[in-house]
Amino acid sequence: xxxxxxxxxxxxxxxxxxxxxxxxxxxxxxxxxxxxxxxxxx
Amino acid sequence: xxxxxxxxxxxxxxxxxxxxxxxxxxxxxxxxxxxxxxxxxxxxxxxxxxxxxxxxxxxxxxxxxxxxxxxxxxxxxxxxxxxxxxxxxxxxxxxxxxxxxxxxxxxxxxxxxxxxxxxxxxxxxxxxxxxxxxxx
Numbered sequence: 302x303x304x305x306x307x308x309x310x311x312x313x314x315x316x317x318x319x320x321x322x323x324x325x326x327x328x329x330x331x332x333x334x335x336x337x338x339x340x341x342x343x
Numbered sequence: 344x345x346x347x348x349x350x351x352x353x354x355x356x357x358x359x360x361x362x363x364x365x366x367x368x369x370x371x372x373x374x375x376x377x378x379x380x381x382x383x384x385x386x387x388x389x390x391x392x393x394x395x396x397x398x399x400x401x402x403x404x405x406x407x408x409x410x411x412x413x414x415x416x417x418x419x420x421x422x423x424x425x426x427x428x429x430x431x432x433x434x435x436x437x438x439x440x441x442x443x444x445x446x447x448x449x450x451x452x453x454x455x456x457x458x459x460x461x462x463x464x465x466x467x468x469x470x471x472x473x474x475x476x477x478x479x
Contacts, residue, residue: 303441310452313422317455318458321462324465
């Protein structure tokens with residue numbers, strides 16, 4: 302039982318870290334794209 | 344932009360840390376061995392506070408990023424479900440499960456929850472200027 306919980310925790314933690322990194326990168330990319338659009342329209 | 348993250352740090356992270364800090368203070372003033380310094384339930388509470396506030400922020404986020412919202416809501420719900428399992432196992436007691444392992448699982452997951460919550464507030468605090476201008 303303990304092993305199952307530990308394995309599930311590791312998998313969930315890895316998925317969580319991947320999603321957090323993806324979210325931060327995606328946010329920065331979107332922010333940069335918006336900035337470039339605004340710069341071009343000025 | 345910075346204001347939103349400061350508010351998150353004080354109103355969400357600090358409030359979520361109250362059980363951990365309270366236990367530390369009680370542990371500090373009591374006799375040695377009378378109380379455990381680390382408890383899984385405190386870290387579960389911290390994680391739950393972070394993910395519930397994430398869901399609330401995502402609900403009110405006005406940026407047009409449907410996929411991002413779905414992924415973040417999904418991971419928050421998954422974490423809440425898993426924290427519930429950890430809490431239930433912690434309540435069942437040492438006869439059935441290794442409490443130390445559950446405590447370390449809860450600590451690890453709460454650190455990941457903090458990183459996820461930071462990623463949500465990082466996005467929420469960067470609402471495009473155009474969407475604010477359109478409202479005015």
